[in-house]
Amino acid sequence: MTASMGDVRRAAAPPATRPRNFRASTVRLVKLLAPQRRTAIAVIALSLLGTVIGVVVPRILGHATDLLFNGVIGRQLPAGITKDQAVAAARARGNNAFADLLSGMHVVPGRGVDFDAVARTLALGLIMYLVAALMIWVQARLLNVTVRRTLQGLRSQVEDKMHRLPLAYFDNRQRGEVLSRVTNDIDNLQTSLSMTIAQLFSAVLTVVTVLVMMVTISPVLTGITLVTVPVSVLATRAIARRSQRMFFAQWRNTGRLNAHIEESYSGFTLVRTFGQRDRIEDEFRRLNDEVYHASFGAQLLSGLVSPATTFISNLSYVGVAVVGGVQVATGQITVGSIQAFIQYVRQFNGPVNQVASMYNTLQSGVASAERVFDLLDETEEAPDRELSLPSLNGEGPTGRVEFDQVSFGYHPGHPVLEDLSFTAQPGSTVAIVGPTGVGKTTLVNLLMRFYDVDSGRILVDGVDITTVNRHSLRSRIGMVLQDTWLFSGTIAQNIAYGRPDAGDDDIIDAAKAAYVDRFVHTLPNGYETRVADGGGNISAGERQLITIARAFLARPQLLILDEATSSVDTRTELLIAKATHELRRDRTSFIIAHRLSTIRDADVILVMEAGKIVEQGNHGELLARRGAYYRMTQA
Template sequence: MSGPMRGALRMQQAPAEKSRDFTGSALRLVKRLIPQRGMAAAVIVLSVFGIAIGVIGPRILGHATDLLFNGVIGRQLPAGLTKEQAISAARARGDTTFADLLSGMNVVPGQGVDFGAVGRTLLLALGLYLVAALLVWMQARLLNVTVQRTMVALRSDVEAKVHRLPLSHFDTRQRGELLSRVTNDIDNIQTSVSVTISQLLTSVLTVLAVLVMMLTISPLLTLITVFTVPLSLWATRTITKRSQKMFVAQWRNTGRLNAHIEETYSGFTVVKTFGHRAGAREQFSEFNEDVFHASFGAQFFSGLVSPATTFIGNLSYVAVAVVGGLQVATGQITLGSIQAFIQYVRQFNQPLTQVAAMYNTLQSGVASAERVFDFLDEPEQSPDRDAVLPAVGHAPRVEFEHVSFAYREDTPVIADLSLVASPGSTTAIVGPTGVGKTTLVNLLMRFYDVDSGRILVDGVDTATVSRHSLRSRIGMVLQDTWLFAGTIRENIAYGRPDATDDEVIEAARAAYVDRFVHTLPDGYETRVSDDGGNISAGEKQLITIARAFLARPQLLILDEATSSVDTRTELLIQQAMGELRRDRTCFIIAHRLSTIRDADLILVMEAGRIVEQGTHAELLARRGEYWSMTQA
């Protein structure tokens, strides 16, 4: 079965998800414009005046047509007669149609075209069109500023929301999906809002203004024109009901595709190493095909709106042309008036067609807005406290009192755990993978809050103080290194941006970064990519250690900090760590037991509990779990 056939089958088997609350999301999006209400009001005022002036143009041009037509007919009539005499003479010779035509005209027998009046009328129309164009241009500029400011505020809200979300939110979602919401979806909202507001405002005002002008010319022809509006609305609603859910599927599938691309590119080496290229390509093709079919379906059905409404509008155009021609022939309306009315019919139908076509953009924008609003409505981490940890100049005492925690209610990770880390001591945590070692660190940093029990720093419950005041006392070196796109100096100074160059170099020397920096082309100004791909894993690890040196924390957490370095560098790092740990309370998570021999206290964990604790020598003498680990 071919790719398109498979995609079509999948689309039939799994109907696209429908927007949960289209109207609510659209209204919520409109409310985002409230802070810019002053500028939005100016946009409306300019639109009203611009459109009001613009719709007068056809009426003035119709008057110019009447002047020309009256002059042409008047020159053919004998001079000296009155209009009434000319009409009577036409009826007397049996030319009733010509007589009816003359009765509806403002003609002077024997008088030709008044080109001066025609010129003044055309100049007036030209001036009005120029003023209308200027007002519309100003309206477009102000609307652009209004939308841009609104999107800036929306991006700021999303960015602020990211920092208020708990770590669990990011642990359970793909980064590519999140990035798609805060980039692609917001960009789509910006485009949709700009197009929608501009066209919708202009179209509604144009329809109202044109409707008034048409009523002043002929109520009957106006009724014929308006009669087709319900048909256009019915066609639009029928088609867009089908396309709306496809736009939701389009952006959902786009987010899924972006997540796959981000994961594949960030782990490209692993993908190639394990021979998963074919599988990655196949999955990409599947996701890409889903995006194609959802997008194609959405655009196909929404694209039917414009032809349908145009066809219905042309029906009214034909009807007006026929009935209007009969009215001109019978003298009920002038030629210039029917010319102006036909222009108004075009102006009346065009906004309806634009609104119908714009609905496709509106649906796409609201689908993206719903995804962004879902993100903004995500549960946030518990409110932070105003209290701060007391400022002290010594290493803190850390206590875990009967702490229990579970990521999921039915699967406890830490169970009734208690420990005490004395000021300035080094506490090592060892045990098999998955026993809760890193979870202890997450709880100490308050990335997660404990389910029960307390964590005390110098006797203060960490749950009662602000997260910032707690984390500002802690330095952390993780197993998974992280560097941002910038220079090596900037990466080392990440925790202290105001640090001097001498302080940065001192920290780099302490962490043995200085050894390899001088081999790089630009030294400390060498730029690294956001994933540190242009330097080795061990060098990245050293830079993160230097970052911890420079931060001068009172409490230090080392999570497998030497896992990415060679044995010789590990020995150097252990010496540096000894200096870094001096006068600091330190927690070390390690699988290499050689890195924790000199720890003041070693905790052996199993299934979220401490099963042994003591010094290296004490634990070896007990010949228990720790001794078994050393033998292994």
């Protein structure tokens, strides 16, 4: 890659810390569930029914308590009198407190505990609890299915997005940072949704239904309970506002750490060769410490939410206990009702504390969601055209390439190519030479439409490449880069990558043409030898030969060789020169090389300096001119 491309990578800066829009990201996250609306409706219905049933049960249990308490008190009263007479008798004795308590009870003097009624009431409560538990279990199962399908769809969106992003996006970012968004952030999002969405939904339903039941028992006690809610909300918001930034920093720093690990492990041999182990470890410790401090701060701050809200909620218990006790003593409420109300207070405060305790998980998930949404919102390549390049009819040579006053720069105001024009005739070989950083590889990137020109045109067979779809263009181009890359799989599969439908004989023929066959037979499994770690188990020269065989098999119309022989020895280079000479027959070829022996037989040699073509001609013509090319040969 040229220095210009290297400058692009060096110019990339890590994402800045900025305030995040928690509410907008949460709304967008909820909208992701829309395709699963049928399952979501079933989840809502089951949650509603299960919650309502679960909330009704405390009233039933309170009724059972009243039956027991009424029976105990009733047995102590004389039989044959009415409750009003018993109340009057108590007041006559001066026992006004007992009289007030008795007036609020449904007691029959002389009658003891109706254990059959108590048993029926408890059995009804047990059955309702079982039904509620069953509904909540089914709801949880359906919700897990909904979350998994939603995240499956999100992963598909991200995968599709990655293929629509321009090459500039990947040039400007570390590979590990991009991978962290695709893997770690989505995994964290799935974990957060699975842990929080069911609890949040259940908590909201529980709070609403419990509040209704509390009001039916005692509006006064309900008001006491609600007094603490605004205080809890204010405390939660105050803490959450500070922890949100910490969570975003946590996942941003995790991406940086992953990028460092990916680079250091990929270049492990280079690290050892240059003795940079200590520096790499120091950098790892620094990045790891940043992740630790951000994570520690986020967890510490968000962890304060639950204790704070629990303390505030406990204040409502004190108020309910005091006022409720007075109301029972004065006959304004029954013992069973106050028992049910206290249960409702616990059920009411439980979801509030529950939401507070899982708020750190929710914030962490939303922070990851924002990073994924940032990826999905990145500017894509310009929409592809429907028009394709004219089909090859085999009548005469094709592949005329023309650069017409092309200018381009990776950054505005910093041109790499300026007003560049030349024509490659069909079947000719064009060599591009010049110092590092003059735009040789950039020229090839523009031909492949990895980038679009700022001005001017590039034409293939007279057609402007910006007017046709990229696939029809790139399917005609075979490329062999100096940076070889092999995929996980066998050697045969890597050769066939350029033409997946190729047969075994075609693969072997391509391997023989690129001189891969001669070393494959020295391997234990031959063509079925598996390539690991991007080809780390075979030499750099052998990897280069496999990529050349891949280009042989594809048989493209246009051929690009970017330092394709940089990793092979001199003898192999001569063999490849013979093979590529046959491969280039009737094909337009572009060769980028520093070795003059590789380009000596090119039809046209373009000499570039500072983004411009300063000389062009064949080897003999350029030497005779004694210009820039001649000076290169002498150097």
